[in-house]
């Protein structure tokens with residue numbers, strides 16, 4: 001079956017970095033048996049400029065028809081003061097909601113060659129390879145009731161509601177177990193079951209789902225301990241699964257362990273494995289148009305797309321090994337360069353990955 005990949009370059013450095021990932025996919029198509037078509041669409045500020053909406057109907061049609069989507073990044077100062085519905089970030093939220101992307105996968109992988117970029121001691125993080133699976137559509141971010149009310153005393157009170165239904169916990173737990181099966185078969189579920197009823201249910205449901213995955217070793221951590229362990233000994237983890245709020249915080253913490261925002265990919269998946277793949281960084285307006293951006297996070301997002309949606313782990317690994325070899329050769333963009341090195345540009349980095357494939 002020919003897979004349909006939709007590419008949404010977006011704004012700022014988006015078009016520059018996506019062009020390099022597209023080169024990589026094109027090379028896999030021509031030389032390594034990838035059976036896919038590449039189509040292009042508009043999302044974010046560029047879509048506002050051209051079609052008057054950050055997630056236009058045409059893009060919605062393309063996104064629904066695609067098997068997988070590769071996104072650069074959206075946003076920038078040009079659109080910051082527009083009415084809220086016209087802001088580029090609204091396009092991102094709209095496409096995630098429209099496609100019911102409920103599972104966010106954020107790997108934190110530190111290539112040994114870049115161990116010095118981390119704020120932690122190199123021996124703590126060299127070779128780090130963990131995956132955080134975060135639930136994206138539920139929890140306190142969406143729970144009702146919520147608001148700010150005035151009490152009888154006249155004092156104001158802000159309130160939110162943490163909620164998780166069994167079905168929501170079960171489907172994200174399954175994503176966690178399945179991901180662990182594709183890696184080192186260790187899953188750590190993170191909650192706050194000692195204090196929160198929503199977490200108590202979370203733990204109970206995760207235990208129940210675990211019976212279907214006897215080949216995966218399951219452990220549990222309270223979120224405060226998980227944060228501490230991430231900084232103390234992050235290499236103990238393979239896959240972590242957690243709710244929206246805890247995952248938001250822990251995944252940023254894990255990203256910083258690697259030291260470079262320009263290296264980290266991510267995926268947001270629906271119940272059938274369809275996904276939106278994007279680097280974790282934004283549109284970097286400060287360096288846009290200069291050919292200085294690191295395209296590796298986007299290229300590694302394409303690798304995730306191959307692994308998780310197209311079920312082609314051997315092609316994904318081919319890309320990841322190629323990136324490793326390029327780093328071995330000493331090639332560095334500005335953001336991952338150590339003192340005394342000469343940086344390469346976006347295109348040169350993409351070309352080197354293609355050559356290494």
Ligand code: NAD
Nearest residue numbers: 073074075076261262281282283284285286287293294335
């Ligand atoms: P940012 O991630 O764009 O940039 C933060 C810093 O990291 C900047 O100094 C930038 O130059 C650098 N950087 C980011 N990606 C890089 C890369 N690939 N190579 C080299 N350096 C890189 O975050 P920001 O500055 O807070 O946001 C800029 C715009 O991006 C805003 O409009 C924001 O809303 C948007 N944004 C979009 C997304 C997304 O599309 N998913 C995510 C975050 C921010």
